[in-house]
Amino acid sequence: MQQAPAAPPAPVHPLWNAPLASRARSGEVARELERIGAKVREGRRITPEEALYLHERADMLTLGLLADHVRRAKHPQPHVTYIVDRNLNPTNVCITDCGFCAFYRRPKADGAYVLPREEIVSRMQELADLGGRQVLMQGGHHPYLKSEWWCELFTDLRARFPQINLHALSAPEIDHLSKLDKRPVEDVLRDLIAAGLGSVPGAGAEILVERVRKIIAPKKTSTERWLEVHRRVHEAGLRSSATMMFGHVETTAECIEHLTRLRDLQDETGGFTAFACWLMQPDGVPDEHLYPERKTPSVYLRMQALTRIFLDNFDNIQTSYVTAGLKLAQVTLSYGCNDFGGTMLEENVVSAAGCFNLAPIQKLEHVIARAGFTPLQRNSWYGVVDPRHPQLQRGPASGAQSRPRAWTGASA
Amino acid sequence: MTTATTTATTTACDERLLELARAHGLGPIGEKVLARERLSHDDGVALYRSPHLHAVGALANHVRERLHGDLAYFNVNQHVNYTNLCNKLCRFCAFQRLPGQEGAYQLTPEQAAAKIRAQLHESVTEVHMVAGVWPKIPYSYYLELLRAVKAARPEIHIKAFTMVELDQIAKSAKLPLEVVLEELKAAGLGSVPGGGAEVFSERVRRATYHLKISGDEWLAVARKVHRSGLRSNCTMLHGHIETPEERVDHLDRLRRLQDETGGFQTYIPLSFHPDNSEMADVSGPTAVDELREIALGRLLLDNIPHIKAYWILMDIPIAQLALSYGADDVDGTVVEEHIYHDAGATTPEVVKRAELVQWIRDAGRIPVERDTLYNVVWSADPELAPVGRPAPVAN
Numbered sequence: 069m070q071q072a073p074a075a076p077p078a079p080v081h082p083l084w085n086a087p088l089a090s091r092a093r094s095g096e097v098a099r100e101l102e103r104i105g106a107k108v109r110e111g112r113r114i115t116p117e118e119a120l121y122l123h124e125r126a127d128m129l130t131l132g133l134l135a136d137h138v139r140r141a142k143h144p145q146p147h148v149t150y151i152v153d154r155n156l157n158p159t160n161v162c163i164t165d166c167g168f169c170a171f172y173r174r175p176k177a178d179g180a181y182v183l184p185r186e187e188i189v190s191r192m193q194e195l196a197d198l199g200g201r202q203v204l205m206q207g208g209h210h211p212y213l214k215s216e217w218w219c220e221l222f223t224d225l226r227a228r229f230p231q232i233n234l235h236a237l238s239a240p241e242i243d244h245l246s247k248l249d250k251r252p253v254e255d256v257l258r259d260l261i262a263a264g265l266g267s268v269p270g271a272g273a274e275i276l277v278e279r280v281r282k283i284i285a286p287k288k289t290s291t292e293r294w295l296e297v298h299r300r301v302h303e304a305g306l307r308s309s310a311t312m313m314f315g316h317v318e319t320t321a322e323c324i325e326h327l328t329r330l331r332d333l334q335d336e337t338g339g340f341t342a343f344a345c346w347l348m349q350p351d352g353v354p355d356e357h358l359y360p361e362r363k364t365p366s367v368y369l370r371m372q373a374l375t376r377i378f379l380d381n382f383d384n385i386q387t388s389y390v391t392a393g394l395k396l397a398q399v400t401l402s403y404g405c406n407d408f409g410g411t412m413l414e415e416n417v418v419s420a421a422g423c424f425n426l427a428p429i430q431k432l433e434h435v436i437a438r439a440g441f442t443p444l445q446r447n448s449w450y451g452v453v454d455p456r457h458p459q460l461q462r463g464p465a466s467g468a469q470s471r472p473r474a475w476t477g478a479s480a
Numbered sequence: 481m482t483t484a485t486t487t488a489t490t491t492a493c494d495e496r497l498l499e500l501a502r503a504h505g506l507g508p509i510g511e512k513v514l515a516r517e518r519l520s521h522d523d524g525v526a527l528y529r530s531p532h533l534h535a536v537g538a539l540a541n542h543v544r545e546r547l548h549g550d551l552a553y554f555n556v557n558q559h560v561n562y563t564n565l566c567n568k569l570c571r572f573c574a575f576q577r578l579p580g581q582e583g584a585y586q587l588t589p590e591q592a593a594a595k596i597r598a599q600l601h602e603s604v605t606e607v608h609m610v611a612g613v614w615p616k617i618p619y620s621y622y623l624e625l626l627r628a629v630k631a632a633r634p635e636i637h638i639k640a641f642t643m644v645e646l647d648q649i650a651k652s653a654k655l656p657l658e659v660v661l662e663e664l665k666a667a668g669l670g671s672v673p674g675g676g677a678e679v680f681s682e683r684v685r686r687a688t689y690h691l692k693i694s695g696d697e698w699l700a701v702a703r704k705v706h707r708s709g710l711r712s713n714c715t716m717l718h719g720h721i722e723t724p725e726e727r728v729d730h731l732d733r734l735r736r737l738q739d740e741t742g743g744f745q746t747y748i749p750l751s752f753h754p755d756n757s758e759m760a761d762v763s764g765p766t767a768v769d770e771l772r773e774i775a776l777g778r779l780l781l782d783n784i785p786h787i788k789a790y791w792i793l794m795d796i797p798i799a800q801l802a803l804s805y806g807a808d809d810v811d812g813t814v815v816e817e818h819i820y821h822d823a824g825a826t827t828p829e830v831v832k833r834a835e836l837v838q839w840i841r842d843a844g845r846i847p848v849e850r851d852t853l854y855n856v857v858w859s860a861d862p863e864l865a866p867v868g869r870p871a872p873v874a875n
Contacts, residue, residue: 088550089541089804089844093493102492127844128804129541133500133534364839365797395767396797402533402768438766440531 084320086366089127097125108134108377111141116324119378123320123370135373135404142383143406147460148436149384149446150408152429153202153235154195158183158221162208164240166285167355168274168316168348172208182210188221189228196229199455202448204269204410205236209244215256218245219263226264233448233467234264238271239297239308240289253297257304266467267448268301268308270344275318276326283317295333302339302472307449310340310382314371315347315363323371327378334381339472341450342384342407345375346391365396369403376404384450389432398435407450408432408443497538504535513539513779524728524780533768540775540806547785547874548808551865552845554836555852557606557812558599561819562587562625566612568644570678570689572720574756574823576612586614589621589628596632599815603833604633606812606852609640610675610819619653619660626667637670637852643701643712644676647693657701661708671852672705674713674748680733681726688721688759695730699737706743711853714744714784718773719752719765727773731780738783745854746786746809749773751793755824767798771805778806785873786854792817795827796839803843809850810836 091097104118114122122131159182162172173180195203203225222234237245237260245260246253257265274284276291289297301308310330314323334340347368350359368388376385387405389397390412397408411429436443445454449470451463464470471477494514501510509523519527527536563586566576577584587595596607607629622641629638641649641664649664650657661669678684680695693701705712714734718727738744751773754764765773770793778787788809789802799810813831821827833849837860840847846865849858854871865872 086842086844088846090545090550093545098493102496128801129534129538133538136534361838364800364842366800366839366842366844369801393795393797395795396801398767399771399798399801434763435766439533439768 084367086370087125087127089129092125092127092130101126101130105130105134109137111380113380114378116328119324119327119374120321122377123324123374128366128370131370131373131377132403135376136402138376138380139385139404139406146441147444147452148401148406148408148439148441149444149450149452150432150436151202151410151446151448152195152198152200153204153410153412154191154200155410155412156183156188156191156203156205157207158188158205159207159210159213161210163211164209164244164285164287165354166288167358168284168313168350168353170349170351170353175211182213185221185224188225192225192229192232196232200232201445201453202233202235202410204412205234206238206241206269206271209241211248214248215245215259219259222260222263222265233266235267235269235448236265238269239294239301240272242268242297242301243289243293253300254304257300257306261304261306265306267306267341268298270298270309270311270340270342273311273326273330274313275316275322276329277318277322280316280318280322291329295329298333298339299337299474302337302474303476305471305475305477306467307339307341307470307472309342309344309386310334311343312345312371312375313348314345315367316350316359324378327375331379331381334379337472337474338381339474340382341448341470342386343375343379343382344386344388344409345371346388349391365392368392369396369400372400372405373403394431394435398439401436401439401441407446408436497542500535500538504530504532506530506535506539510539513542516782518782519780521725521728521732524731524776525724527776527779528724528727528772533771536772536775536779537805540778541804543778543782544787544806544808548872549864549874550844550846551808551848551861551871552803552840552843553786553809553848553850553854553871554840555606555812555850555857556603556833557608557852558595558602558604558815559817560587560592560595560607560609560629561817562592562609562611563614563617564612564818565614565617567615568613568689568691570692571758572678572688572717572752572754572823573819574753575819586617589624592625593628593632595816596629596636600633602813602815604636604813604815605857606637606639607633608673609638610642610645610673613645613648615648615652617652619649619655622649623663623667626664626669630668638668639671639673639852640669642673642676643698643705644693646672646701646705647697657704658708661705661710665708665710669710671710671745672702672712674715674744674746675750677715677730677734678717679722679726680730681722684720684722684726695733699733702737702743703741706741711743711745713746713748713788715748715750716773716777717750717752719769720754720759720762727776728780731777735781735783738781742783744784746788747777747781747784748788748790748811749777750790753793753820753823753825757823767794770794770798771802774802775806785871791831792820792825792827796831800839800843803840803845810840812836 161180246256347363384407385405386407386409387397387400433443444452447453449464498510564577650660752764754760786809787807789799789807790811791799837847846861848865856865859865
């Protein structure tokens with residue numbers, strides 16, 4: 069390997085300052101950025117150290133250009149996908165007490181709920197009427213709702229709405245069910261899948277670094293456990309997604325540590341469909357006083373671009389319009405994002421933290437088109453299934469056509 | 481490090497920029513930009529039509545950094561919209577009212593002064609005062625308005641009356657504009673904002689604001705303003721029915737007047753906000769359109785020192801990002817804004833000084849507080865931009 073000049077160390081501190089943009093264009097910094105940039109353009113993997121250097125030294129345009137390069141290499145067609153889905157939170161009862169969460173309620177607290185079945189069914193019906201293909205179903209860590217409760221719910225919903233995929237139960241929830249059931253995650257997953265679980269959302273990752281988790285979510289599933297649950301999900305034959313919530317007490321190096329863990333697991337299993345990240349929304353959360361001011365949009369955009377550059381084994385990067393807003397989300401399409409996520413007909417978790425960017429589908433399509441892309445509807449496995457564009461249909465039509473490499477089940 | 485390696489690196493960056501421009505069919509334009517040559521009408525249209533936001537943005541950013549390095553300007557200002565009475569009936573406007581209509585108002589000079597006094601605890605250096613155009617308002621009102629504001633806060637800079645308002649004020653005074661400008665200056669007018677230019681195209685004017693002064697008239701008033709020794713800004717209202725060719729023509733006419741007078745300080749692209757206007761069916765510009773407009777302004781207006789990303793219109797995320805697409809100014813703290821909020825702008829009406837500073841820093845720029853005439857009031861880097869001195873602009 070060619071000997072590169074030693075890069076000057078990048079600063080690592082939670083009181084982060086963006087690098088001055090014009091400094092990226094001269095001297096040692098320009099040469100090192102050029103070297104890393106050449107690697108990215110050649111399709112070679114960058115190291116965590118190089119990722120940190122990019123984040124701490126590159127200007128916005130350099131990050132954008134590199135991210136856009138990777139995005140166009142992976143998706144040469146000018147398409148941006150999204151899925152018609154809705155959020156459904158069957159319960160907000162939670163015993164995990166994360167200080168950054170404005171959604172949960174302690175058992176028996178005011179406003180604590182478990183949705184009655186007819187309410188869940190009627191919300192599913194609304195989604196079905198709109199041609200929805202997925203329900204993102206997550207909730208709190210309820211102390212009494214065991215996997216049996218979920219399996220019964222899934223069986224019922226699959227029977228009523230076979231066209232709607234159950235994208236449900238984040239890794240910490242599955243881990244929680246395994247503890248409630250007092251049996252291994254594999255067994256819990258087997259039953260949930262048999263009942264109709266179709267794919268697993270990437271929530272609850274926050275930052276996969278123990279120092280950070282001990283501060284922001286001490287009672288939540290650990291880093292190793294989060295990764296282990298996703299490994300088991302992939303081995304059981306389901307795809308999942310991955311996320312990162314940043315802009316709180318973590319350092320940039322810790323974000324990159326998080327991304328490295330995801331990249332390593334993806335190398336191992338090939339089970340992640342997509343990655344999404346967003347800034348923590350501090351308004352109105354229980355521990356608001358412990359969190360820094362809401363970070364500015366550029367902080368988000370830099371990281372959004374970096375994740376596309378770094379996660380070279382992830383096919384899809386989602387923008388986060390619920391937290392970033394539709395305007396900035398449009399710009400992220402030039403900073404590495406190729407997917408708009410779900411239409412989120414209902415998003416209780418984030419809106420409880422003072423975020424109300426729920427865009428009607430038309431408006432969402434308008435901004436995608438104005439950015440120079442064709443908006444296409446997809447399914448949970450990132451197969452294009454847009455009734456308006458039958459000629460563009462491609463990719464997996466179902467979970468059975470989209471098994472992770474690590475799937476241990478029978479091949480047929 | 482030797483000078484030779486520095487030059488070599490700079491050239492490598494220029495080479496990378498040219499490569500990017502060539503890859504997206506903008507090679508000859510890229511060469512002109514690097515050679516500091518003026519861009520033609522056709523160049524402008526090609527830049528508007530290029531689908532590659534980064535290529536256009538990187539060219540504009542090159543010019544921006546050549547002129548201003550990393551400096552990014554803001555000010556601490558407040559707005560006073562002294563009346564919404566207006567007889568221009570522009571179809572894109574949601575602010576205007578006729579007398580007797582619900583919500584119609586006209587502030588007395590004393591009421592305007594009260595708004596100034598209400599901000600005495602803040603370090604406001606400028607009041608931006610624009611409003612509707614109503615011929616029955618006597619000339620004396622405008623002089624009293626200026627005097628009342630000055631009496632409330634003598635050191636404040638009054639940036640007031642668009643070219644459209646000035647045209648009406650002179651008509652109401654039944655005096656030549658040159659004379660009126662001298663009297664307004666004596667009463668406290670410090671400079672003139674850039675609004676009311678809309679799009680100079682006669683086609684667009686006939687379709688959307690036919691009662692307003694024409695492009696030629698707007699430019700003629702601006703010429704007189706500059707000759708009177710006042711500086712002004714200039715604008716273009718984009719994102720409604722105008723074509724790229726009409727936008728380039730507009731920018732070219734601003735550029736020619738600037739060659740003649742040198743009186744424009746700042747160009748501000750104004751995003752059309754359709755809500756509550758007669759043109760609510762037009763969707764208005766999206767974020768990428770706004771960023772492109774900033775970039776085009778920077779690239780075509782080679783003789784206007786500053787390009788402003790007006791956060792009130794663009795929203796903070798896009799104004800922040802615009803600092804990498806050609807903008808070097810983000811306007812100010814504002815305090816109270818009606819014209820665009822009546823048209824559906826959902827931005828806050830005020831932003832704290834510390835927030836402005838933070839989002840300029842996060843954009844990788846050096847925040848510098850300026851006064852209206854671009855003298856440095858506060859600087860995050862007093863070596864690059866010393867306090868009390870004019871903003872350093874290369875070239």
